[in-house]
Amino acid sequence: MTSTWAAALARNWAGNVGYSCAELRCPASLAELRALVAGSPRIRALGTRHSFNDLADSPGVLVSTAGLPQHVEIDSARARAKVPAGMRYAELARAIDAAGFALPNLGSLPHISVAGACATATHGSGVRNPCLSASVAAVEMVAAGGEVIEVARGEDGFDGMPVSLGALGVVTALTLDLVPSFEVRQRVYENLPFGVLDEHFEELMGGAYSVCLFTDWRGPRLTQVWVIERADEPEAAVVRRPWFTATPATGPRHPVADFSAVSCTEQLGVPGRWYERLPHFRPEAEPSSAGDELHSEYMVARRDAVAALRALERVRERIVPVLQICEVRTVAADRLWMSPFYGEDSVSIHFTWIADTRAVLPVAGLVERALAPFRPRPHWAKIFTAAPELLRSRYPRSAAFAALVRAYDPGGKFGNSFLDRYVMEEP
Known part of the structure; x- marks a missing residue:
């Protein structure tokens, strides 16, 4: 059954943003999530509430994937792991380390969710280390109609998907590149x-x-x-x-x-x-x-x-x-x-x-x-x-991303006022 979150979760971690959503939901199964997405006119995924602005908000439903099965699938031959979107980096790190693998880097906080961190290009440090999103080799998500789709690196539009800002669908799993543990x-x-x-x-x-x-x-x-x-x-x-x-x-x-x-x-x-x-x-x-x-x-x-x-x-x-x-x-x-x-x-x-x-x-x-x-x-x-038009000018592929959003979510189901301001320029 779907559980409704406590009222305390209706604000972000810092307490400076109150969510305007009508409902907070935490499905216990993929089938339940698919039905929720398909039946909601407006919905967005909410991670560990570590956003300090209204990026994560929704005028409709906010949904957490933390209640879905939290099993990590490790492909040792390809040095990859399929990771539940709502899993936190602390739990993921222990699971892949036990199998002899690591991620090249981690952010300052191991408390944040994998999908939330990747969707916002959260990062660690090091002159040779890219952001956490760069480890994403494939994205699995529930799209606007409730269907489950997966897009892998090299496929059309993939480079717009790891840092998605939650605009393309509700991510359910990410496949990550691994390195030997160290x-x-x-x-x-x-x-x-x-x-x-x-x-x-x-x-x-x-x-x-x-x-x-x-x-x-x-x-x-x-x-x-x-x-x-x-x-x-x-x-x-x-x-x-x-x-x-x-x-x-x-x-x-x-x-x-x-x-x-x-x-x-x-x-x-x-x-x-x-x-x-x-x-x-x-x-x-x-x-x-x-x-x-x-x-x-x-x-x-x-x-x-x-x-x-x-x-x-x-x-x-x-x-x-x-x-x-x-x-x-x-x-x-x-x-x-x-x-x-x-x-x-x-x-x-x-x-x-x-x-x-x-x-x-x-x-x-x-x-x-x-x-x-x-x-x-x-x-x-x-x-x-920063003004929206100024911010868009600093991203050479912002128009391509906006087009990708319209292709995956033509009705704006996963949209919100933040995306309207900073991403969705006129077609």
């Missing part, structure tokens, strides 16, 4: 002078499997540098000396200096499984302040990274009062139409704000104006102020 070690360094980036940004970010920079913008320095190396590769010289003058942390650290590190993954160079180190936060713990925060994130070309950060430094006095922490990561290019990394090796500049929308929005607009010369692409599921 171990990593993680260290945190502190107080790197900002000026080091001017000459050494590429060397710094490419010096390990994954490197993440943090700053509170309160001074001309990076508060922390998180460095993750594969344990099957020789330890870099970084462990034998201060790294670019940053000093090793003497104990576990949370990215926000005043927060306890109890929720963070293990540091201090202790080797561990890939899924126990690549995220910043452990799946069994709340990631930070249990949603008492807002997020914005902007992607710019990696070649512009230092200039973009210098532009932000010039407005840091406006940023500081509403900021908890800012993180900088690298993400490799992909060919997915609505990915912020489409065709471009990129840097993501992520802001964790205080939980005050009225105070944050003007500063987010200021950040976007400071970054404007670098044509930033915002994360689809976070707070931004």
Whole structure:
């Protein structure tokens, strides 16, 4: 039977968005989901509610696939896994690791659902690591008429499907490319002078499997540098000396200096499984302040990274009062139409704000104006102020994606006001 969710789930994780849907549903079987989709004039899939804007909302029904069977099918010969859409990365990682496989990367939070993360081009870090959506080899979904369809990489329109923004149907499973399982070690360094980036940004970010920079913008320095190396590769010289003058942390650290590190993954160079180190936060713990925060994130070309950060430094006095922490990561290019990394090796500049929308929005607009010369692409599921026509101009395949949406959903069953604003330009 279908269950109706508790009223508490009628808001997003951060609590800044209340869903306008008439109903929240969680089918227990594929047949039940198909009937629900076929019989609903308006419906959208809802993941783990980690969107900070109205992307996930629906004027009709919001449906979760978390109640469907959660079985992972691993094809060892092809190094692929068919994964339930509603499964969270924490559960998926353990299942594929037990079979000797891994994903190349993970996001900061293992708490998010696979389909939700891929639909919004959520990412990890590393100069050679693309976003999580780039691992998708096939998409299975319930289309507007209730039929189940599957489209694989190489088929017509596929490059518009992994980052779908929920506009094409209710995704039920994704087939993901896998790599052999591996171990990593993680260290945190502190107080790197900002000026080091001017000459050494590429060397710094490419010096390990994954490197993440943090700053509170309160001074001309990076508060922390998180460095993750594969344990099957020789330890870099970084462990034998201060790294670019940053000093090793003497104990576990949370990215926000005043927060306890109890929720963070293990540091201090202790080797561990890939899924126990690549995220910043452990799946069994709340990631930070249990949603008492807002997020914005902007992607710019990696070649512009230092200039973009210098532009932000010039407005840091406006940023500081509403900021908890800012993180900088690298993400490799992909060919997915609505990915912020489409065709471009990129840097993501992520802001964790205080939980005050009225105070944050003007500063987010200021950040976007400071970054404007670098044509930033915002994360689809976070707070931004860019005009729709400006945003569409930064995606070379946006018109092709809109056409794909009309082909799969001519009646707009999976649409909402967010898609109307930012995606569905006039045919």
